[in-house]
Amino acid sequence: MNVTIVDYKSGNISSVINSFKEVAKEKVNIEVTSDPNKIKSSDKVVLPGQGSFKSCVEALNNIDGLLETLNEFTMINKKPLLGICVGLQMFADIGYEETETKGLGWISGKVSKIDNQSGKFKLPHIGWNQINIIKDSEIFKDIENNSHMYFVHSYEFVPNDKKVISATTDYSTKVVCSVEKENIFGTQFHPEKSDKFGLKIIDNFISL
Amino acid sequence: MLKNRIIPCLDVKNGRVVKGINFVDLKDAGDPVEQAKIYSDGGADEICFLDITASNENRDTIYEVVKKTSKKCFVPLTVGGGVRTIDDINKLLNSGADKVSINTAAVENSKVVIDSSKKFGSQCIVVAIDAKKNGEKWEVFTHGGRNNSGIDALKYAKQMEDSGAGELLVTSMDKDGTKSGYDIELMKKITSNVNIPVIASGGVGTLDHLVEGINSGASAVLAASIFHYGTYSINEAKEYLASKDIPVRI
Numbered sequence: 001m002n003v004t005i006v007d008y009k010s011g012n013i014s015s016v017i018n019s020f021k022e023v024a025k026e027k028v029n030i031e032v033t034s035d036p037n038k039i040k041s042s043d044k045v046v047l048p049g050q051g052s053f054k055s056c057v058e059a060l061n062n063i064d065g066l067l068e069t070l071n072e073f074t075m076i077n078k079k080p081l082l083g084i085c086v087g088l089q090m091f092a093d094i095g096y097e098e099t100e101t102k103g104l105g106w107i108s109g110k111v112s113k114i115d116n117q118s119g120k121f122k123l124p125h126i127g128w129n130q131i132n133i134i135k136d137s138e139i140f141k142d143i144e145n146n147s148h149m150y151f152v153h154s155y156e157f158v159p160n161d162k163k164v165i166s167a168t169t170d171y172s173t174k175v176v177c178s179v180e181k182e183n184i185f186g187t188q189f190h191p192e193k194s195d196k197f198g199l200k201i202i203d204n205f206i207s208l
Numbered sequence: 209m210l211k212n213r214i215i216p217c218l219d220v221k222n223g224r225v226v227k228g229i230n231f232v233d234l235k236d237a238g239d240p241v242e243q244a245k246i247y248s249d250g251g252a253d254e255i256c257f258l259d260i261t262a263s264n265e266n267r268d269t270i271y272e273v274v275k276k277t278s279k280k281c282f283v284p285l286t287v288g289g290g291v292r293t294i295d296d297i298n299k300l301l302n303s304g305a306d307k308v309s310i311n312t313a314a315v316e317n318s319k320v321v322i323d324s325s326k327k328f329g330s331q332c333i334v335v336a337i338d339a340k341k342n343g344e345k346w347e348v349f350t351h352g353g354r355n356n357s358g359i360d361a362l363k364y365a366k367q368m369e370d371s372g373a374g375e376l377l378v379t380s381m382d383k384d385g386t387k388s389g390y391d392i393e394l395m396k397k398i399t400s401n402v403n404i405p406v407i408a409s410g411g412v413g414t415l416d417h418l419v420e421g422i423n424s425g426a427s428a429v430l431a432a433s434i435f436h437y438g439t440y441s442i443n444e445a446k447e448y449l450a451s452k453d454i455p456v457r458i
Binding site (some may be wrong): 124128198 | 284375457
């Protein structure tokens with residue numbers, strides 16, 4: 001099996017690569033590329049994302065044929081894709097970081113700044129927080145409810161259809177921290193930095 | 209609920225740990241990778257490397273250390289010490305650091321904070337502030353505490369937030385190495401003045417000091433010697449904080 005981590009030259013993906021290689025060992029081939037042809041032939045795709053919504057969308061657009069390939073992989077061929085952090089946020093129709101930017105539109109909704117209740121809560125939301133699992137999800141297999149995951153973000157994905165939400169976390173509000181819609185999975189937290197439970201989520205995704 | 213973080217810090221010189229943990233079962237007490245792994249297995253919420261390599265020709269050793277550590281530790285890794293340019297930050301991030309802390313370079317030219325937070329995202333830019341009390345105010349020191357910039361630390365903290373820092377790592381130079389606790393007054397002033405998380409550093413000698421650090425408004429507490437010398441384990445520290453009703457990840 002081939003799992004491709006999309007390297008679209010936005011932010012630092014070494015931790016994602018290290019964690020997937022750690023979990024995959026010899027059983028799964030982990031490819032790191034932005035080559036649309038390699039993505040087309042892979043079984044699963046991981047879409048990381050660091051920096052702003054705007055810079056990530058722009059970086060995806062900058063690579064010839066990448067957006068079309070990801071669309072086809074996810075929306076037509078319905079193969080499993082995992083978005084991490086801004087990778088998940090980009091599923092939305094629109095994002096408001098820096099300026100209004102169109103997203104991938106895979107899961108209807110918007111990405112807006114976390115309400116810090118007039119400075120009562122620090123932003124970014126950095127650190128370990130518990131996840132409330134509200135929907136059975138294959139990627140949460142053997143993950144206990146209220147497990148701790150590592151977060152670093154100031155913006156949150158607000159999907160229109162609440163049924164896609166698989167977990168939330170309590171900060172200034174109930175923040176959506178995991179979504180699942182058919183073959184599309186996403187985590188706002190960083191499984192690659194969430195120690196053994198995070199690695200288990202990665203293992204669950206690889207084993208889908 | 210968001211948990212308060214405990215961050216052990218390892219001083220690394222020429223690729224080797226200085227003042228490392230003295231555990232009998234350690235194969236190589238000077239190996240930063242092995243020490244970081246002990247901390248992450250022991251429940252550290254994050255690992256911090258401070259590179260204190262003095263000579264330029266040995267500076268590349270830190271990249272190897274970061275590369276190896278990030279293949280073994282799956283908690284966030286912050287690396288600081290001698291970070292001057294966007295290129296330094298880029299190399300550390302590519303080696304596997306999750307955050308980079310900038311000290312002297314940020315004082316000399318705040319543009320490095322503005323540019324790096326735009327390029328890599330605020331989430332990986334930590335500004336380290338070494339502050340020393342002078343009369344009624346605190347002044348920012350650079351070059352590992354050798355030079356006084358004369359800059360007001362409270363104003364500087366706010367300026368760094370506005371420049372795009374995602375976190376501040378605040379070390380009291382008066383307290384560092386004294387084991388008499390954090391400079392609580394300084395921490396309170398800075399944490400109430402900025403809206404980004406603050407990591408308290410400098411002066412920890414007991415577990416009560418960690419409690420005081422969190423109660424001063426810090427989101428995370430950094431300590432070196434109490435963990436290195438095995439006075440307390442990370443887990444003991446966490447249990448103690450939890451017993452004082454401070455939310456931690458256990």
